[in-house]
Amino acid sequence: xxxxxxxxxxxxxxxxxxxxxxxxxxxxxSALMARxxxxxxxxxxxxxxxxxxxxxxxxxxxxxxxxWRVTPxxxxxxxxxxxxxxxxxxxxxxxxxxxxxxxxxxxxALGEVQEMIDICDFALGLSRQLYGRTMPSExxxxxxxxxxxxxxxxxxxxxxxxxxAVWSWNTAVALVCGDAVVWKxxxxxxxxxxxxxxxxxxxxxxTGAPAGLSQVVIGGREVGELLVDSPLVPLVxxxxxTRMGREVxxxxxxxxxxxxxxxxxxxxxxxxxxxxxxxxINSIVFAAAGTAxxxxxxxxxxxxxxxxxxxxxxxxxxxxxxxxxxxPFEPGTLVGPLVNERASDAMQAALxxxxxQGGEVVTGGERVDTGMGGVWVRPxxxxxxxxxxxxxxxxxxxxxxxLTYRDFDEALxxxxxxxxxxxxxxxxxxxxxAERFLAPDGADTGIANVNVATSGAEIxxxxxxxxxxxxxxxxxxxxxxxxxxxxxxxxxxxxxxQLAQGVDFSV
Ligand code: UN1
Numbered sequence: 001x002x003x004x005x006x007x008x009x010x011x012x013x014x015x016x017x018x019x020x021x022x023x024x025x026x027x028x029x030s031a032l033m034a035r036x037x038x039x040x041x042x043x044x045x046x047x048x049x050x051x052x053x054x055x056x057x058x059x060x061x062x063x064x065x066x067x068w069r070v071t072p073x074x075x076x077x078x079x080x081x082x083x084x085x086x087x088x089x090x091x092x093x094x095x096x097x098x099x100x101x102x103x104x105x106x107x108x109a110l111g112e113v114q115e116m117i118d119i120c121d122f123a124l125g126l127s128r129q130l131y132g133r134t135m136p137s138e139x140x141x142x143x144x145x146x147x148x149x150x151x152x153x154x155x156x157x158x159x160x161x162x163x164x165a166v167w168s169w170n171t172a173v174a175l176v177c178g179d180a181v182v183w184k185x186x187x188x189x190x191x192x193x194x195x196x197x198x199x200x201x202x203x204x205x206x207t208g209a210p211a212g213l214s215q216v217v218i219g220g221r222e223v224g225e226l227l228v229d230s231p232l233v234p235l236v237x238x239x240x241x242t243r244m245g246r247e248v249x250x251x252x253x254x255x256x257x258x259x260x261x262x263x264x265x266x267x268x269x270x271x272x273x274x275x276x277x278x279x280x281i282n283s284i285v286f287a288a289a290g291t292a293x294x295x296x297x298x299x300x301x302x303x304x305x306x307x308x309x310x311x312x313x314x315x316x317x318x319x320x321x322x323x324x325x326x327x328p329f330e331p332g333t334l335v336g337p338l339v340n341e342r343a344s345d346a347m348q349a350a351l352x353x354x355x356x357q358g359g360e361v362v363t364g365g366e367r368v369d370t371g372m373g374g375v376w377v378r379p380x381x382x383x384x385x386x387x388x389x390x391x392x393x394x395x396x397x398x399x400x401x402x403l404t405y406r407d408f409d410e411a412l413x414x415x416x417x418x419x420x421x422x423x424x425x426x427x428x429x430x431x432x433x434a435e436r437f438l439a440p441d442g443a444d445t446g447i448a449n450v451n452v453a454t455s456g457a458e459i460x461x462x463x464x465x466x467x468x469x470x471x472x473x474x475x476x477x478x479x480x481x482x483x484x485x486x487x488x489x490x491x492x493x494x495x496x497x498q499l500a501q502g503v504d505f506s507v
Contacts, residue, residue: 004041077127084120141494150178163189261470265422287453293398347397422465
């Protein structure tokens, strides 16, 4: 069992291995203190950026962008290739920092770094595939085409729960698109950010890319606000709560900037009578209890047919009761700590609301004393009546609400009755039900799965959601288009003036 001193020593080693310069460590009055949810203890202080430092970071990034945007995209791809190699070489070390700062179990911390490696591979390929189109012009001797150009400095604001991967989705894609990136990480995970920043800086230096392309600005809300308000930042990609997105979106829009928002989820699985129950239960337990319920894709709701609900609840309860809760560094642990005491308070408040609204906590929800000092809970399985208001709310903790349905239309209606729209799953062996779930009037989420639960998406698809989730898409597919500007070009090689739409304006 590790103490705060052990974790501090491990963090120092990891930062040194990743090449983080010693001068960013700072115990002064304005430093940001890095903590670990494993012990609740303070690890070390890091220098936070004041307004001048943020402005300088944006200006430096913009300067680097001016050179980067005219570097051929396949050459830009070599930077993410090298970054991916460095991530492969330092996977364990970066995963250590993820576990230390946000408490992920080993396989999930490694999996998060794997997402970074995967997006680098994807972005390398993308660097040769930033395709525009050629359209037939209505005029003889004319050509009509669109090309995609680099956009500028991308501001990335990330949350604690994916302290390295979400930045990398944005960054790997933005870099091949010819952009520079200024990153404001969560205040709960500054060390992860410094580690990533140092590795990328090394890749930048080794490949001869312009210094300054990647900036990490550590700090609180004020730092984020400077990014949000800067006219030199044409795109702000922000991950966090719907409340945060409601502030960021309009503020960026006021200066006619673009925002890409990845906000709250309230993700559900529909479990039908024809489902393979063992497959479904195993998938649901990971989606609901994995990452201690702290993914935006975590499963919050289970909508199960009334004919199987008692069996399903019994099986889930037995699985929840057996979940090994404890030290995430220990092999075998499946549920690590909550990120802080506030998360536990939010969980307890939600469980109190369940009881007040006629629901029943079937199992879990209690604190678990691991003797380490952090905040551990047993994931809670809860049965609620359909009208319980608490189900509409996202609580960032492991609570799974079980609701029942009688016919499929009712299941769909219940599924879509929340304001959030990130991810969804259905377990069925009835092809008709599966297709209806994926149909235009099926699940209204950005991600919808069949016989796969709500979390753990691959990077190759576009990631994001609708409604209160904010509408943004990042990582794979054509999400890259958000990081570029489109230029529509008409080229006249006819030697004559021909106006479109047949307009005659001869003088
Ligand atoms: C998040 O929780 O912010 O699909 C991102 C998943 C992960 C990413 C989650 N690939 O669960």
